[in-house]
Amino acid sequence: MVGRDGERVASSSLKAITEYLGVDLGDKHHTADADAEAAAMVMENLIAGAIEKGWSAGAIDRETRTEFVEKRRKDFEDKVSKFEEEKEQYLKQVAEQGGSDSLSSGRNASDKKIYKYGQKSDDGKELRKTQSDWLKGLSSKQIANLVVPESENQHMNMLLDDYLPNGDNEAAGFVEALKKNLLERLGKSPWSRGDYSPEAIERMREVVEASLNSSPKLKWAFENFGAPSFVMMTKAGADAYENQPHVRAKKEQLMSARSMKNEPFVMALQMADMDLIVFNRKQVVDQLTNDPDFEKSPLVSDANHTVRPGRANIDVSSSATLSHEYGHWLHMKAMRESERTGSSVTGARFGREQITESRMPRVVSVAEKYNSKDMDEMMGNAYRSSIPMDRTPGIPRTLTSYAHTNGREMLAEGLSAFFHPSENVQKNAINETLRRDILELLGLEPDDAPWEK
Numbered sequence: 370m371v372g373r374d375g376e377r378v379a380s381s382s383l384k385a386i387t388e389y390l391g392v393d394l395g396d397k398h399h400t401a402d403a404d405a406e407a408a409a410m411v412m413e414n415l416i417a418g419a420i421e422k423g424w425s426a427g428a429i430d431r432e433t434r435t436e437f438v439e440k441r442r443k444d445f446e447d448k449v450s451k452f453e454e455e456k457e458q459y460l461k462q463v464a465e466q467g468g469s470d471s472l473s474s475g476r477n478a479s480d481k482k483i484y485k486y487g488q489k490s491d492d493g494k495e496l497r498k499t500q501s502d503w504l505k506g507l508s509s510k511q512i513a514n515l516v517v518p519e520s521e522n523q524h525m526n527m528l529l530d531d532y533l534p535n536g537d538n539e540a541a542g543f544v545e546a547l548k549k550n551l552l553e554r555l556g557k558s559p560w561s562r563g564d565y566s567p568e569a570i571e572r573m574r575e576v577v578e579a580s581l582n583s584s585p586k587l588k589w590a591f592e593n594f595g596a597p598s599f600v601m602m603t604k605a606g607a608d609a610y611e612n613q614p615h616v617r618a619k620k621e622q623l624m625s626a627r628s629m630k631n632e633p634f635v636m637a638l639q640m641a642d643m644d645l646i647v648f649n650r651k652q653v654v655d656q657l658t659n660d661p662d663f664e665k666s667p668l669v670s671d672a673n674h675t676v677r678p679g680r681a682n683i684d685v686s687s688s689a690t691l692s693h694e695y696g697h698w699l700h701m702k703a704m705r706e707s708e709r710t711g712s713s714v715t716g717a718r719f720g721r722e723q724i725t726e727s728r729m730p731r732v733v734s735v736a737e738k739y740n741s742k743d744m745d746e747m748m749g750n751a752y753r754s755s756i757p758m759d760r761t762p763g764i765p766r767t768l769t770s771y772a773h774t775n776g777r778e779m780l781a782e783g784l785s786a787f788f789h790p791s792e793n794v795q796k797n798a799i800n801e802t803l804r805r806d807i808l809e810l811l812g813l814e815p816d817d818a819p820w821e822k
């Protein structure tokens with residue numbers, strides 16, 4: 370959509386967004402404008418790409434977003450009953466059609482049965498990323514098999530389910546436009562392209578399964594909030610990432626700051642717009658680490674692990690890296706919720722069952738609080754001045770240095786400590802302020818332990 374000043378402006382109208390994506394839907398968009406949820410999800414992607422597309426920073430700053438959220442909430446409330454009605458109709462229609470890729474198979478029912486993405490589980494649930502609790506009731510192995518796609522095409526289908534959970538078969542052109550946009554993004558960031566060799570898939574599944582087995586809390590989170598796709602980066606992708614000038618500069622800075630002999634590498638990345646976490650082969654296959662004090666990066670964290678103050682990270686294991694990146698993913702998922710619908714929408718997607726309507730505004734506000742990519746002066750000063758972390762009430766802290774980089778890293782490191790199998794780490798590596806915010810993000814009271822059930 371072209372604004373009054375002749376610039377393209379963000380719009381929540383599906384038609385406008387589709388025009389922005391460069392595809393004409395013809396007359397197929399007629400019901401789509403009313404579908405606030407589908408439109409807002411595309412919006413999330415546009416916001417994720419806003420900087421790259423050269424939009425002004427105003428398009429993504431907090432005030433603009435708050436206005437957007439307010440407007441969205443009102444629009445949504447106006448449309449919610451209509452939407453619910455349409456959704457019912459749509460689901461009925463899908464049920465009648467039997468779902469196009471559901472390969473239901475009632476044979477060999479057992480806990481260990483491995484499902485493929487899109488199949489129906491034995492209790493008749495379609496295993497697709499259309500609700501945040503789509504992994505509920507599954508074993509670690511079953512989850513690992515579902516969240517590690519076997520091909521880019523499968524990843525793309527999962528992504529479309531994530532963005533368009535209600536289908537949208539009427540607007541086929543729209544799905545194509547979104548798919549084209551996402552493929553272009555993959556092309557621009559080769560580090561988000563997966564290595565789909567059998568070895569890479571097997572290794573990634575092993576990492577996910579072992580991480581979930583090591584932490585009942587993490588497994589509980591996967592079952593209640595869902596999970597992104599996990600892939601291993603290709604070598605070319607990892608090289609391309611690390612050869613970007615800003616990454617090179619950061620690496621050199623790190624090497625001198627920590628007097629490292631070997632070049633540091635990116636262990637893993639979370640990409641909210643791709644609903645994806647990618648791991649570097651150097652960590653999950655070669656077991657290298659950026660911490661000169663550790664010889665190798667183990668698959669899972671030790672249940673007796675302790676964190677010495679001043680370390681860079683909570684832990685160097687693949688499972689700790691996974692829970693850190695998963696922490697970023699949870700955070701961005703909550704942010705997407707605030708972009709999509711405002712706080713009144715009761716966590717229809719973020720922690721659908723776990724987050725009640727009354728808790729949703731707190732979830733969004735914690736997500737907003739930590740949504741900073743800039744150095745946080747207060748956190749940084751508190752860390753540098755070596756004030757013990759229990760003496761800085763109101764300032765989120767960890768024992769480690771990396772968390773103090775910015776709000777996003779603080780929350781991710783905090784969640785990595787929260788999900789860590791070691792009780793010592795859970796209790797002592799983060800302060801009360803950070804712990805309270807994490808509990809609120811996850812819709813928990815201090816004494817809740819639903820993972821123990």
Ligand SMILES: [Zn+2]
Binds near residue numbers: 693697777778781
């Ligand atoms: Zn991080």
